[in-house]
Amino acid sequence: xxxxxxxxxxxxxxxxxxxxxxxxxxxxxxxxxxxxxxxxxxxxxxxxxxxxxxxxxxxxxxxxxxxxxxxxxxxxxxxxxxxxxxxxxxxxxxxxxxxxxxxxxxxxxxxxxxxxxxxxxxxxxxxxxxxxxxxxxxxxxxxxxxxxxxxxxxxxxxxxxxxxxxxxxxxxxxxxxxxxxxxxxxxxxxxxxxxxxxxxxxxxxxxxxxxxxxxxxxxxxxxxxxxxxxxxxxxxxxxxxxxxxxxxxxxxxxxxxxxxxxxxxxxxxxxxxxxxxxxxxxxxxxxxxxxxxxxxxxxxxxxxxxxxxxxxxxxxxxxxxxxxxxxxxxxxxxxxxxxxxxxxxxxxxxxxxxxxxxxxxxxxxxxxxxxxxxxxxxxxxxxxxxxxxxxx
Numbered sequence: 001x002x003x004x005x006x007x008x009x010x011x012x013x014x015x016x017x018x019x020x021x022x023x024x025x026x027x028x029x030x031x032x033x034x035x036x037x038x039x040x041x042x043x044x045x046x047x048x049x050x051x052x053x054x055x056x057x058x059x060x061x062x063x064x065x066x067x068x069x070x071x072x073x074x075x076x077x078x079x080x081x082x083x084x085x086x087x088x089x090x091x092x093x094x095x096x097x098x099x100x101x102x103x104x105x106x107x108x109x110x111x112x113x114x115x116x117x118x119x120x121x122x123x124x125x126x127x128x129x130x131x132x133x134x135x136x137x138x139x140x141x142x143x144x145x146x147x148x149x150x151x152x153x154x155x156x157x158x159x160x161x162x163x164x165x166x167x168x169x170x171x172x173x174x175x176x177x178x179x180x181x182x183x184x185x186x187x188x189x190x191x192x193x194x195x196x197x198x199x200x201x202x203x204x205x206x207x208x209x210x211x212x213x214x215x216x217x218x219x220x221x222x223x224x225x226x227x228x229x230x231x232x233x234x235x236x237x238x239x240x241x242x243x244x245x246x247x248x249x250x251x252x253x254x255x256x257x258x259x260x261x262x263x264x265x266x267x268x269x270x271x272x273x274x275x276x277x278x279x280x281x282x283x284x285x286x287x288x289x290x291x292x293x294x295x296x297x298x299x300x301x302x303x304x305x306x307x308x309x310x311x312x313x314x315x316x317x318x319x320x321x322x323x324x325x326x327x328x329x330x331x332x333x334x335x336x337x338x339x340x341x342x343x344x345x346x347x348x349x350x351x352x353x354x355x356x357x358x359x360x361x362x363x364x365x366x367x368x369x370x371x372x373x374x375x376x377x378x379x380x381x382x383x384x385x386x387x388x389x390x391x392x
């Protein structure tokens with residue numbers, strides 16, 4: 001701030017002292033106005049509060065000064081007086097004065113020092129107020145933006161929930177169930193199951209890389225693709241949905257072409273009620289799906305990379321029989337974040353043990369792994385189960 005922009009008010013009943021101070025300050029380049037007393041000062045047509053007030057008034061008149069507020073953090077009042085009593089000086093300082101200069105003013109070096117110090121404090125105070133105001137405005141806009149984002153994400157979550165299949169559903173004498181718990185409003189975990197024909201049902205479980213809206217968009221693409229391929233299969237225009245490997249390759253192609261910069265891990269299975277078989281393929285999904293029965297539990301394995309990374313990946317097709325009273329359990333990798341074990345090998349063993357001995361539903365399964373005690377999930381967690389309808 002230049003001196004010419006600093007405004008100073010001089011209040012002094014002594015015309016000589018008043019004019020001397022007025023002349024000196026004007027010569028320094030300050031914008032100065034003067035008044036003979038407090039009442040006259042109130043009548044001045046000042047465009048705004050002065051930056052600094054020089055006044056020869058007793059302490060009891062300080063609150064009467066124009067524009068002066070005793071509760072300001074930065075006081076812009078300098079008392080100029082012939083009073084030499086220490087008690088009077090202290091009274092003025094306690095009344096709100098920032099400094100005290102004795103008359104007649106002869107030590108102009110001290111006067112300049114007091115002015116510079118006081119104006120620097122005032123400028124700093126103004127800067128802090130402006131920055132605080134700007135910060136409050138930015139925080140207000142940020143809060144509004146966050147509120148709008150949360151509103152959009154909540155709406156997006158409702159869309160995602162409507163895309164998910166009905167839980168606790170019987171298809172071709174098999175029981176399908178699932179649960180999805182997003183770490184944010186939107187989830188990168190997605191799953192679906194539906195009837196292909198009178199004996200076969202397809203189910204898939206996908207875990208999109210990342211979190212939030214961008215990952216949720218990929219789940220929309222996945223849902224749309226599976227719906228299109230199902231229509232094509234029923235119209236006999238394509239058979240990509242009848243084979244897990246073909247489905248993964250088509251999904252990989254869609255992701256590569258879309259150029260979304262996302263990839264996902266997928267498990268795709270087709271259960272056939274007529275011969276009680278499971279045909280599946282794995283696109284890098286981890287942890288591996290678990291096939292359990294009263295005789296024990298084992299991980300289902302197959303060769304295959306994550307979908308959406310390479311233009312021409314290879315996936316292994318595996319066919320296995322389904323034992324009596326079987327259950328297929330698929331987890332997203334978020335479950336590994338909440339398991340109490342330290343090493344990955346220990347977590348895999350714990351997960352297999354829990355699934356092997358837990359014969360209840362999904363909620364009972366999640367209670368067994370301690371998920372009920374966790375409020376803030378570090379990652380999306382989803383679980384899908386498939387079993388005989390009589391053992392659900």
